Amino acid sequence: MGKVKIDPTVFWSSLVVIVIATLTLVVFRNSAEPVMNKMMTGITYNLDWAFQFLTFGLFILLVWLIFSKYGKVRLGEEAPEFSTFSWGAMLFCAGMGTSIMFWSMMEPMYYYMGPPFGIEPNSNQAAEWAVAYGMFHWGISAWALYALPTVTIAYSFFVKKNRSLKISTACRGILGKHADGPVGKIIDIMVIWSLVGGLGTSLGLGVPMVSAVIGEIFGVQQSLQLSIIIIVIWTVIYSASAYMGLYKGIRKLSDWNVYLALGLALFVLITGPTLFILSNFTNSFGLMLQNFALMSFSTDPIAKGGFPQAWTVFYWAWFAATAPFIGLFVARISRGRTIRELITHILLWGSLGSWIYFGIFGGYTMNLQLTDKLNVIEVLNSSGGPAAIVSILKTMPLDFLVLPFFAVLAFIFLATSLDSATYILSAIATKELIGEQEPARWHRMLWGAILAILAVSLLMIGGLKVIQTSSVIVSVPVIILYVLLTLSLLKWLKQDYPDVPDKIAIKAQENRVEEKLVKESKTPKVLLKNAKEVKE
Numbered sequence: 001m002g003k004v005k006i007d008p009t010v011f012w013s014s015l016v017v018i019v020i021a022t023l024t025l026v027v028f029r030n031s032a033e034p035v036m037n038k039m040m041t042g043i044t045y046n047l048d049w050a051f052q053f054l055t056f057g058l059f060i061l062l063v064w065l066i067f068s069k070y071g072k073v074r075l076g077e078e079a080p081e082f083s084t085f086s087w088g089a090m091l092f093c094a095g096m097g098t099s100i101m102f103w104s105m106m107e108p109m110y111y112y113m114g115p116p117f118g119i120e121p122n123s124n125q126a127a128e129w130a131v132a133y134g135m136f137h138w139g140i141s142a143w144a145l146y147a148l149p150t151v152t153i154a155y156s157f158f159v160k161k162n163r164s165l166k167i168s169t170a171c172r173g174i175l176g177k178h179a180d181g182p183v184g185k186i187i188d189i190m191v192i193w194s195l196v197g198g199l200g201t202s203l204g205l206g207v208p209m210v211s212a213v214i215g216e217i218f219g220v221q222q223s224l225q226l227s228i229i230i231i232v233i234w235t236v237i238y239s240a241s242a243y244m245g246l247y248k249g250i251r252k253l254s255d256w257n258v259y260l261a262l263g264l265a266l267f268v269l270i271t272g273p274t275l276f277i278l279s280n281f282t283n284s285f286g287l288m289l290q291n292f293a294l295m296s297f298s299t300d301p302i303a304k305g306g307f308p309q310a311w312t313v314f315y316w317a318w319f320a321a322t323a324p325f326i327g328l329f330v331a332r333i334s335r336g337r338t339i340r341e342l343i344t345h346i347l348l349w350g351s352l353g354s355w356i357y358f359g360i361f362g363g364y365t366m367n368l369q370l371t372d373k374l375n376v377i378e379v380l381n382s383s384g385g386p387a388a389i390v391s392i393l394k395t396m397p398l399d400f401l402v403l404p405f406f407a408v409l410a411f412i413f414l415a416t417s418l419d420s421a422t423y424i425l426s427a428i429a430t431k432e433l434i435g436e437q438e439p440a441r442w443h444r445m446l447w448g449a450i451l452a453i454l455a456v457s458l459l460m461i462g463g464l465k466v467i468q469t470s471s472v473i474v475s476v477p478v479i480i481l482y483v484l485l486t487l488s489l490l491k492w493l494k495q496d497y498p499d500v501p502d503k504i505a506i507k508a509q510e511n512r513v514e515e516k517l518v519k520e521s522k523t524p525k526v527l528l529k530n531a532k533e534v535k536e
Helices: 008-027 029-046 048-067 084-096 099-113 124-137 140-159 172-180 182-218 224-271 274-290 292-297 307-332 339-370 376-383 385-394 399-428 441-461 464-473 475-496 504-521 525-535
Strands: none
Touching: 008 029, 008 182, 008 399, 008 441, 029 048, 029 307, 029 464, 048 140, 048 292, 048 307, 048 339, 048 475, 084 224, 084 307, 084 339, 084 399, 099 124, 099 182, 099 339, 099 376, 099 385, 099 399, 124 140, 124 274, 124 292, 124 307, 124 339, 140 307, 140 339, 140 475, 172 182, 172 475, 182 224, 182 307, 182 385, 182 399, 182 475, 224 274, 224 339, 224 399, 224 441, 274 292, 274 339, 307 399, 307 464, 307 475, 339 376, 339 385, 376 385, 385 399, 399 441, 464 475
16 A cells, blocks of 8 residues: 655644753743633633533434434444454544542542542441442443544544644544635644644553552652653553554453452452442442433532532543544544444443442442541542552552552553554654555654653653643533534534435445455355344
8 A cells, every 4th residue: 555654744833842842831830820720620610611611512423323214324334353352442542541440549538538429528428429430430421432533533534534633634524625724724733733742641640559569569769760661661561552553462452451459359349348349249230321411511600619620520621631632542443433423432332431440449449438447538638549559558568569550550551541542643744645555664763752751751841730730721612622523523424424315325335345245255245145034
């Protein structure tokens, strides 16, 4: 298919923006941080209604797409590239990273201390809501924010044959020629910055957590040198995975990630307070389902307790800021899937993984707190989250094995997020990708090196927090981006599959796919027809 070429304009402009913006924020962080924090507070309190309606509205739109005639539309005429398990593993690992490992244990504790709806802190009622709210924040609503960009990008790439993995290209349906102009460039640069901010958030959680666990294992004190060593090891893992590409690297690393994550969850479920975890999971799941609408629209305008703004709206803004990147990656690995299949798998795979982790690890942590086996809140308040994680892991049977296993899993979890980030950065800065083409290996390695240098630099000068805050602020224009992506998708679907000749266009696409499969498999069409009739 020929060599892939970089897009010089996107590559150099993205690199310049990242370097200048990062240096500016870090050099002037003492004056920038209060301004950024004030802006973020203004966003979460003044635009709470917008993020709540956006998230719930996307969920309704996705459900409509699943059950509409458009659900049968296939994204490309080729067969799927990956098995369902590998596909689901990659999309889950790209979306979660080490964040799920940290927050599945810590988040219920914060809700126990500061519950919603005016509930008394540290009460039995607060304990009942603790895991339920964590499952809500990391469940279907969060994955709906990821799913809509994914569908539009996949439709643009595989159906409309726009051979470019850029958000601006996915908006071409509504932007037209402006997608290739200054507006499109601004959109792509904004996406790249949100990706860098997402990296800052992941490292801000992952590095201290892994550093604390490794310090406990080897009896060494946490230090800047230890954190740098951890980042270097991470860089080697994710760069090697990105270098080997989707098929040999990222897919296999994601598969192993899921195996290890499920293995640890099963170990905790079996060796921990099994009946309490199962019972608490059931109760929390029921609370979440019963109060889904209330939790989705709660803004607490009368009491003004601030819980929805500090947690729910912040999460929706965070997920929205990183959604374009996740959408680009998941769209790239979703060739051959139908729109219905793509949406249902994103919502179910993502939500199920999050629910399992919050149900098991959140339930285990809550049991420690309620039975006084470990005062998690005291450790959290006095020593911080990473120290609390170590204390929780040390209460488990065979803790001398659990601690290194947890550290390895954390390494792989973040590596699967970073290798997909490296892949997408290089894809955005590539002119076009045809068929199974991937960005050039040197290009992927270059972005891996840039991210590593950026991470070490931010860690050394203490600039991670301000970068995290800036990534959430980016979510405000992303609301407009969601509107553009939605209108673009709906316009394309109505043009390609008009209502009058009902189901004819979709049937024609199915016939084209069948013809292509016949050619590829060299199977007589009559045999395929007979097999289809038998199946029906």
